[in-house]
Amino acid sequence: MAANIFYFIVFPGFLFTAVVGLLVSWVDRKITARIQWRVGPPWYQNFVDFFKLLGKETIVPRGAGRIGFLFAPLMGLIGVTLVSLILWQMNLNPNRSFMGDVIVLIYLSILPALAIIIGGSSSANPLGAIGASREMKLILADELPFIMAIFTPLVKIGSLKVGSIITYQLNHGMMFTHHLSSVIALVVAFLCMQAKLTLVPFDIPEAEQEIMAGPYIEYSGPLLALFKLTRAMMLFAMPVFLITIFLGGMQFNGWASGWSVVKYLVILILIILLKNTNPRLRIDQALKFFWLRMFPLSCIGFVLALLGL
């Protein structure tokens, strides 16, 4: 019991994910700044921002749904913490895997998006409501191809356990390099991840210039800090999810640990480059992109996996 609490709060749960998440968000900010001919913040900037927000006043707007407004950030945070916890437990020891844990992971990774929807719609602000409705449309758009893509390699090996896919990849090499279906699925999952992280070109729910950060508009102080932290942790947890499923997971013995870090950094840098070389899409364009382009693509990958490719 005590061990489980330690796992949840310190490693590899909340504290670990939060610290690494804030650090990789700094990498994001720094690289973005360098791409844009700016200098960028020092490495501790995100920590300073976080602690500064913790010390600020929390304002609940008049007319807001208090319970939803106050608990939404916490819900998102718990969701991403659990995702990271489960993923790292599996990666460090594939035998701890349980039946259907992939489904649990997919469900939990929607929680931050649900938190944004609940927070935005209970904030009694029309812009917050628009942001919430956009987030709703966005998860409707990206979840379907994302789930299809995640299930493609699982269908290939015929198991619903994260542990067994890690073991399979340890013995047979990465899914990504050995199976055509997984190549297609990784591309789809990567683009869906960009939407799940709400980064450009899919940062539609919080478009600053259109709806002024949408769902976050009424948040201040610690609650806003929790939302920001959730985003930072997502930036760490979601690529690890993809690496676990497609790229052989994260191992930490000898040379493998360096390789794991490289895999993560490559995915992170791809995310940052995609973010910095595109304008924001409209919500209808995003819907069309995911339903008419990504979904058929993921179906092709799925069928290929069924055929054993």
Added chain:
Amino acid sequence: MNRKTIIPIGPYHPLQEEPEFFELEMEGEKVIDINVHIGYNHRSIEKIAESKTFDQMVFLVERICGICSTSHPIANCNAVEDLARIEIPERARYIRSIVGELERLHSHLLWAGLAGHFIGYNTLWMWIWKYREPILEIFEAVTGNRNHYAMMIPGGVRRDIKEEDIPFLSKGLDEAERKIDMVTKAVLDDPVLAARLKGVGILSREDAINYCAVGPTARASGIPIDVRRDDPYAAYDLVDWKIITQEEGDVFAKVVVRLLECFESIKIIRQCLKMLRTVKGEIAAKVKEIPPGEGIGHHEAPRGEVFHYVRSDGSNMPVRLKVRAPTYVNLPTCKATVPGESVADAAIILAAIDPCYCCTERIVTINKRTGQRELNGQDLLRLSRKKTEKICKNMGRRNV
């Protein structure tokens, strides 16, 4: 669910750097109507001008706008020269055109960068603003200021462009042209930008005429109006250039018009610089007195025609100055372009006219019962002083 919601853009909004209020009436994500409220930032420039001499007025109107800060002085000088029948020296005409076109360059680049920012493309924003830098450096070298160049006076220009500055200017222009060329190609070829901007916020030719649109807003709808050609002043009839028009009228067409106009501006500046080597002489005509009468002057500012009207009673101060800034005419076109689009597009459509509100602001308070104007300049001054006193009192301080 058919409930109407109001989405406010402004008065304080990340989209608009200046205080403006657009009321978007929404149905879901669709805008069904738009109301524009201006008047948050009144500075009573026209009134102040009546207490300045003609020479001082030029520098006052330069403060109307920070981005197109030489447009108003050129228009104002044109008006005063029209009033006093002054012929300006040829060298001054070329210098005026150079400053005017350099300003168009930096203003169009500034807008293109902001447009990128408005659709979430921050990399484009930062890159274009970096490429705008050489032009500001040229300004600093030639006029002494990055902005508010203080180059114009009635009768000519204040500073000469020296012979030894010309190579520096040409080099800076070459560099800027290469960069602008790169940006233009990148923007025109980007498929995502095209998906985002093409067919959005179409201002038809008829609407553009009905709303009296001017400048790039009108030219993007296929109307070839340009004061530089229609009523030449400065050196615009002495050099070779062409008017850029596009037929589509959407936001993308406005981008294309502005970016291509940059190349025309560079062309004009090059020719003017070449002429400066041969045309020597005075840079300003002597202006002894301004006779009674009235004069008009205009200038094709980066945003469109800026119009100045000046009336004199023979003293050294104008009796009346009237300014019509391009945004004031372009802004109402949003009634034709925004309804029917989504709120995401409304942002970029509103930005596409390159709004400059500090030029546009004006205030008239009318008593509803009598229909009389209620506030005059003295009243505004009184109100402003009262507010200062109130602030001082709230701070627990005696009025100083």
